[in-house]
Amino acid sequence: MLIDFFLHLRNSKLSVSIKEYLMLLEAMKQHVIGPSIDEFYFLSRAALVKDERNFDKFDKAFGLYFKGVIELPTDAFDVPMDWLKRLTQREFTAEEKAAIEAMGGLEKLMERLKELLEEQKKRHEGGNKWIGTNGTSPFGNGGFNPEGVRIGGPSSGNRTAVKVWEQRAYRDYDDQVELGTRNIKVALRRLRKFAREGAEDELDLDSTIENTARNAGYLDIKMRPERHNTIKVLMLLDVGGTMDDHIKMVEEFFSAAKTEFKHLEFYYFHNCVYDHLWKNNRRRHAERFATWDIIRKYNADYRLIFVGDATMSPYEILQPGGSVEYNNEEAGAIWLRRLVERFPKFAWLNPEPEGVWEYRQSVSVIKQVLQNRMYPVTLQGLERAMRELAK
Numbered sequence: 460m461l462i463d464f465f466l467h468l469r470n471s472k473l474s475v476s477i478k479e480y481l482m483l484l485e486a487m488k489q490h491v492i493g494p495s496i497d498e499f500y501f502l503s504r505a506a507l508v509k510d511e512r513n514f515d516k517f518d519k520a521f522g523l524y525f526k527g528v529i530e531l532p533t534d535a536f537d538v539p540m541d542w543l544k545r546l547t548q549r550e551f552t553a554e555e556k557a558a559i560e561a562m563g564g565l566e567k568l569m570e571r572l573k574e575l576l577e578e579q580k581k582r583h584e585g586g587n588k589w590i591g592t593n594g595t596s597p598f599g600n601g602g603f604n605p606e607g608v609r610i611g612g613p614s615s616g617n618r619t620a621v622k623v624w625e626q627r628a629y630r631d632y633d634d635q636v637e638l639g640t641r642n643i644k645v646a647l648r649r650l651r652k653f654a655r656e657g658a659e660d661e662l663d664l665d666s667t668i669e670n671t672a673r674n675a676g677y678l679d680i681k682m683r684p685e686r687h688n689t690i691k692v693l694m695l696l697d698v699g700g701t702m703d704d705h706i707k708m709v710e711e712f713f714s715a716a717k718t719e720f721k722h723l724e725f726y727y728f729h730n731c732v733y734d735h736l737w738k739n740n741r742r743r744h745a746e747r748f749a750t751w752d753i754i755r756k757y758n759a760d761y762r763l764i765f766v767g768d769a770t771m772s773p774y775e776i777l778q779p780g781g782s783v784e785y786n787n788e789e790a791g792a793i794w795l796r797r798l799v800e801r802f803p804k805f806a807w808l809n810p811e812p813e814g815v816w817e818y819r820q821s822v823s824v825i826k827q828v829l830q831n832r833m834y835p836v837t838l839q840g841l842e843r844a845m846r847e848l849a850k
Contacts, residue, residue, distance in 0.1 A: 461487075464524055468507065471520035475507045482506050496525065511645060643715035646838055649845035650690055650719075650762065691722035693757055693802065697767025698727045698740060705810040708836060709766060712808070724757065730771040731791030731825075732798065733782055750794055754801045762848045763802035768811045769822045769833070776824050795828050806844040807833040813840070 492498035666681035726736035737743035834844040
């Protein structure tokens, strides 16, 4: 049965390997879970799915394969009754337990279901005996019975089933949705390069085993420096104006980046980068950092990430004095070119939907200045940006 399940997942375009399948079999052999379809769902997903974006695809394939209790072999119901009783005591309310006892107990309920599965030959609807829909039989879907077993499909809203087969947990991971902090972290992990640095504070398991074996079994613990992500990031964040509509997204992105990157430097700007930046928005007029100093301060191996909606008057990008706040001597486009020449690995992340970019002239101007390296803040867009920065 599990071999067919493995082949079914492969046919559903899930890249499940033999090694992962064998891991699942070993877990089953070691009785990691009980005889529960729900527990098997979580175990198989953990063992077989490597990428969170495939959770929904796995859920659909899992539900399709295990859909229809009627089609399962008779021994599929060969579940230890003491396990079912323990589950009943733990999961069901007092009213639900009383409903089961009204049927003669859990043993009688499951025995009757098994008998009906053997006797029934066709679909039934609206009755009070067979397994069907919209009836009053204890078995089926869409009807009403105070002590029923729901079979197939979602609940009709009565919530009177005392056992639910085919319970599935779907969760979409759409490439086009805007990201939350957790998904941002997943995407940022594509931009990683690890090296060992610092004091020896991590157990070197392989060396410990090897040296212990050489010492005739006497434990010889070996330590090594911990691995850290050595990627260095310089982040420039647009703030104020139209960016107020994207505060939540930028906060989530900033929080995720601070977690993922040990070497992260950040500065703020408004609309476009000019001759100065700042770190504290409340003191941005008193504490400014010259853009020339930032260009000289950080090495060219820093990855440069702009975060902004690029929504402004084109005049603010292309003309001296174009800033809405002060009389800048040089155009913003000049400063953008200086930055990307200094930091050749760069990307601009735009929280605006990509579909509206073509209606914003300023977006087209900045895309041209930045060699089209502008990406939407979606899972797919962020991963494209990280691949560009990782080159």
